[in-house]
Amino acid sequence: MVATTTAFSDLVNQLQNNFVDLKFALGSDFSWSADQKTVYYPRSTMQHAPQLLHEAAHGILGHSTYSRDLDLLKLEREAWSKAIELSKQYNIVISEDTVEDALDTYRDWLHARSSCPNCGKTGVQASAKLYKCVICPQSWRANDARTCGLKRTKL
Numbered sequence: 001m002v003a004t005t006t007a008f009s010d011l012v013n014q015l016q017n018n019f020v021d022l023k024f025a026l027g028s029d030f031s032w033s034a035d036q037k038t039v040y041y042p043r044s045t046m047q048h049a050p051q052l053l054h055e056a057a058h059g060i061l062g063h064s065t066y067s068r069d070l071d072l073l074k075l076e077r078e079a080w081s082k083a084i085e086l087s088k089q090y091n092i093v094i095s096e097d098t099v100e101d102a103l104d105t106y107r108d109w110l111h112a113r114s115s116c117p118n119c120g121k122t123g124v125q126a127s128a129k130l131y132k133c134v135i136c137p138q139s140w141r142a143n144d145a146r147t148c149g150l151k152r153t154k155l
């Protein structure tokens, strides 16, 4: 197990050397912070190398703010194609299943996020974090930190 952990930190170091504009820092989960120009990663093994490349891809592509969920899914796709490009350079295999599973999870998350906490119908997105139900008078806010779990706050 020591060997695989070492390989993962080697990969982090390689990425850090190759992309000096980005910072790589230990965090509680895989995420990209555009504000801090930092890729966060938990202590991990090579099994999670695809996630690391994916978050690095967000950084390399300069993904920052978004307004609507539709754009969000587009950015996710872009980051995965970039991650696949990187994977060849770093000799990592990213299977189609990995990408499809990730995008499915993302779609589920988007769906849950847009579901009315009162009646369960899919709402319309009024602004980046504000949703309104089309059936009942409920509005709600959804967080954008998908790694922290979904939160819907009734308004």
Ligand SMILES: [Zn+2]
Pocket: 054, 055, 058, 075, 076, 079
């Ligand atoms: Zn992503």
Ligand SMILES: [Zn+2]
Pocket: 116, 117, 118, 119, 120, 121, 133, 134, 135, 136, 137, 138
């Ligand atoms: Zn409703």
